[in-house]
Amino acid sequence: MAYVISDDCIACGACADGCPVSAISEGDGKYVIDANTCVDCGACAGTCPVGAPHEG
Numbered sequence: 001m002a003y004v005i006s007d008d009c010i011a012c013g014a015c016a017d018g019c020p021v022s023a024i025s026e027g028d029g030k031y032v033i034d035a036n037t038c039v040d041c042g043a044c045a046g047t048c049p050v051g052a053p054h055e056g
């Protein structure tokens, strides 16, 4: 499983900076997680100010 970012994302970029495997990149209006790279550490969920990343 990988984490996914919901539409609540405000594209602040904080999660991308904290991802240990650089799985998060800027998408169309929000940030997105590469499911093949994510190691399910949960750091992005702890960093996000709006709680957008969640377990997929």
Ligand code: SF4
Pocket: 003, 018, 019, 020, 021, 022, 023, 024, 033, 037, 038, 039, 040, 041, 042, 043, 044, 045, 053
């Ligand atoms: Fe990166 Fe961890 Fe979030 Fe996966 S759960 S996108 S590895 S910070």
Ligand code: SF4
Pocket: 005, 008, 009, 010, 011, 012, 013, 014, 015, 016, 030, 031, 047, 048, 049, 050, 051, 052, 053
């Ligand atoms: Fe979006 Fe949250 Fe990541 Fe900011 S920290 S880019 S609001 S998912």
